[in-house]
Amino acid sequence: MRTFLIALALACACGGASASPTYRVVVDTGAAAGQWGWLDFLILGQAAASPVHATLGGFAGIDGDGTAPLLAGDVAVTATGAILGNGAGWNEYALWTRFGGRIGFDVLLDIDPRAGAGSTLEVALLDAAGNYAGAAGDVLAFALLPGEAPVLTQTDAVTLPEAPAPALVGLGLALLGLARRRRAPRRILAGAA
Amino acid sequence: MKHPQQLFARRALAAAVLSAAGCASAATYYVAPSGSDAAAGTLAAPWATIAHAQAVAAPGDTVYFRGGAYVFHGGVNACASMTDTVNAVTLNKSGQAGKPIRYWAYPGEKPVFDFAQMKDNCRVKGVNVTGSWLHLKGFEVTGAPQQPGNLLNNESWGVWNSGSNNTFEALDTHHHMGPGMFIAKGSNNLVLNVDSHHNYDPYSKSGPGQNADGFGVHVGANSPGNVLRGCRAWANTDDGYDFINAGSAVTVESSWAWRHGYYPGTTTSVPAGNGNGFKVGGYGGAYQANAPQHIARFNVAFNNKAAGFYANHHPAASYFTNNTGVNNRPDFNMLGVDASGAGIALGILRNNLAWQGTLVSNVAGADAVNNSWNLASVSVTSADFQSASLDGWDAPRLPDGSLPVLPNLRLAAGSDLLDKGVSVGLPYEGAAPDLGAFEGSARVTAFADATPAVKVVQSGLALNRTTQQMSGTLSVTNTSTTTYDGTLMLRLDALTDGVALVNRSGSQGGAPTLTLNPAHLAPGQTLTFPVVFANPAHAAIAYTPRLFAGQP
DSSP states (O other), rough: OOOOEHHHHHHOOOOOOTTSOOEEEEEGGGTTTTOEEEEEEEEEEEEBBEEEEEEEEEEEOOOOOOOOOOOSSSEEOSSSSEEEEEEEEEEEEEEEOOOOEEEEEEEEEEEEHHHHHHHEEEEEETTTTTTTTSSSOEEEEEOOTTTSSOOOEEEEEEOOOOOOOOOOHHHHHHHHHHHHHHHHHHHHHTTTT | OOHHHHHHHHHHHHHHHHHHTTOOOOOOOEETTOOOOTOOOOOSSSSSOOHHHHHOOOOOOEEEEEEEEOOOOOOSSSSSSSOOOOEEEOOOOOOOBBBOOOEEEOTTOOOEOOTHHHHHHHHEEEEOOOOEEEEEEEEEEEOOOOOOOOOSSOOOOOEHHHHHHHESSOOEEEEOOSSSSOOOOOOOOOEEEEEOOOOOOOOOOTTSSSSSOOOEEEEOOOOOOOOEEEOOSOOOOOOOEEEETSSEEEESOOOESSSSOOOOOOOOOOTTOOOOEOOOOSSSTTOTOOOOOOOOEEEEEESSSSSSSOOOBBSOOOOOEEEEEEEESEEOOOEEOTTOOOOOEEEEEEEEEEEEEEESSSOOEEEEEEGGGGGGOOOOOOBSSSBBBOOTTTTOOTTTTTOOOOBBOOOOOOOOTTOOOOOOOOSSSSSSOSSSSSSOOOOOOEEEEEHHHHHHHEEEBEEETTTTTEEEEEEEEESSSSOOOEEEEEEETTTTTTOEEESSSSSEEEEEEEEEEEEEETEEEEEEEEEEEEEEOOOOBOOOEEEEEEEO
C-alpha cells in the first residue's frame, strides 16, 4: 500500500480560514467488492485535546439497505450527514453500504486554535464485524493539531479531486454552531473520564 | 446473518462491562472549592464542604476533592475557654471493614485545607478524625494555628486521629503550630507516604517549639498495629517522629527525618525543641512495666540537632534494624531506663549504619551486632555511597505518592558495607543483608524535572482495529538554553484508569515511562516518542506528560 502525506495547502481550495479546511474525498471500494460493510469515520478523543469538529456531507455512491447509520460519542446527525467531534473518548459515525464502487463525501474541518492535544479523523472501510475491509488499515486519516495545517495520510484507493461547493461550506459552518451548543455539557462529562 | 449494528453493539457492551467491573453499588461524590452543598455532588455540580460530604457518604463510598484552597475561618464548635479545643473538620462517621469511606484528592489535583485564617482563641485540631475505617488521600493540610497572646496551652494539631483502621495517605501536612500528624488513640492505623514539615508552635506554654513534631504516635495500651511507612519529616522544631508515652508497639519503616530542632528553614537552634529524628518511645524518663518494643527499620536520619535514632529512656529494648544515621548528635542513642530508674543501654540493633557526627552513645550493653560501628572489618567513607549528598531529600514524590528514588546514601558497588549484616527474617539481596536503609547497590539515576524546559505536543490518536490499540506521538521541544545529554525519561502521570501504555520502557511510582538512553536534546531540538495505548473501555485518555533528565 502506498501512503501519501499531503499538507492542507495542497488540498484546500476553498479560500476559507485555515482553521476550516475543506475536502472532497472519493474512495474506490473495489478492493472490497461484493462485501457489505461500513464507511466509518472515527475520532478518538483525548481529555487534553483542543476541540475539533468534522462536518461530513455530500455523500455519493452509498449503496445501503436501509440500515441506520452507526452513531457513537460526540456526533450530531444533519440533513446531509453528520458533525463529528472529539468530545468523548470514542466518536464515530458510520454508513452501511455495499462495497465495490466509488464513494464520495465532503469533509469540512473546524479546528480550535487554542493550545491542546491533537486529534485524528480516521476514515476506514469495515466489514460487518468491524474489521478492515479491502485494506490493512484506514484508507484516509487527517492528523489535526491546533494552529497547524492538517496532515493527510491516504491509500491509493483515495483521491481528492476537488473542493466542495460553497453551499456545503456555508451549511457546515451553520451546523457547527448547533454542534457546539449541543456539545458544551458533553465536554464537562468527558473531563471526568 | 446478525444485524451489523448488533456486532458493533456486542463490542461496545464488552467494553462497558470491563469498565463497570468491580464498581458494585458504592457511590462517588465530588467536592470543589467553587461548589455548593445544595448541588448534586456530581463532577459537574460538586458540593462545597467536607462536612456535607460526610453527612451523605456511606461506607464504601468515595468522595473526590477537586484541587484548590478550602479556607477555614473558624471551628465547627466555639472555644468555651482559652484552654478549650476547636475542630475545623471533624470526621466522625465511620466506614466498615472492607468498605472504608474514602476522602481522596481528585486524580492529578491538590486540594488544600488551609486553617491559617482561624482566629479561635484556643487550641485547634485542623482535621479531627474520630471515626474508623476512613481513608484520606492526597490532601495538603496547613496552618492549624495558635493565637498570639494565648500562652495557656501547648500545641495545636494539623491532623489528629483517635479512630482505628484508618489510612492517611499522601498527605502534605505543614506549617502548623504543632504536630503535622498526631495519632492519639486507636489501632491499626496506617500513615503512608505522608510528608510533615515546617511545623513550629511559637505560643506553647512549655516553650516555643517544644511540641511541633512531624509525627506523633502516643496511643495507649492495647492499641496495636499502628504503622508509619514511606513518610518524611523535616524542619520541624521538635522531633521528626515521637512515640513518647505510647503504650503499644509502633512501627516506623522506610521513612526519613532531617533538620529537626531548628527554626524551620534555618540551622538556628530552637532552645526548647528536642531535635531528634526518630524518638522511639519513653515515658518522660520514668520506668513503666510492660512497655512495648517499637520497631524502627529502613529509616534515614541526618543533620538533626540531637539524635538520629533515640530510645528516649524507654524501659524496653526496641528494634532498630537497617537504619542509616548521618551527622546527628549522635546518630544512635540507646539510652533506656531500668526498673530502678537508672539509665541503661536498651535496644536490639542490627545492620545499622552510622556515619559522620557522633556515631553512637549509650550502646554499650545494648544488644547490638553487625552494625557499622561494631564491625571491625568495615569502615564508612563517602566512597561507600553512590552519592553522599544530604540535599534533595525533599524532592517531589512519585506519582503514586512513594518516596523519590535518589542515589543519596545508597551503597555503591564494591562498598565493604554490602552483605555485612545479619539476617533478621526480612528479604535481602546477596549473601547477607547490607548495612543501612537501602538494600543492594543497583545504580540509581538522579533525575531532574525538565518539564518546564520543554514544550510537549500530544498528537491525535489513531486506532488499529486489528490490535484495538491506539497510537500517537509525544513530541518534546527544548525551549531552554540547556542541552540535555544522558538519559531522558518521559513519564505519563495520572494516566486514565483502565488505560495502559503498551510500549512503555518501565514505570516509576506507578506511572508508565518511556526512556531514551543515550539521548541528546539541544536547545530548539525536538524528540518524538511514539505512544501506544490499550484502552478497552474507550475512555477519553488523559495524562500529564513530564520529562526527566538523568545525570550522565
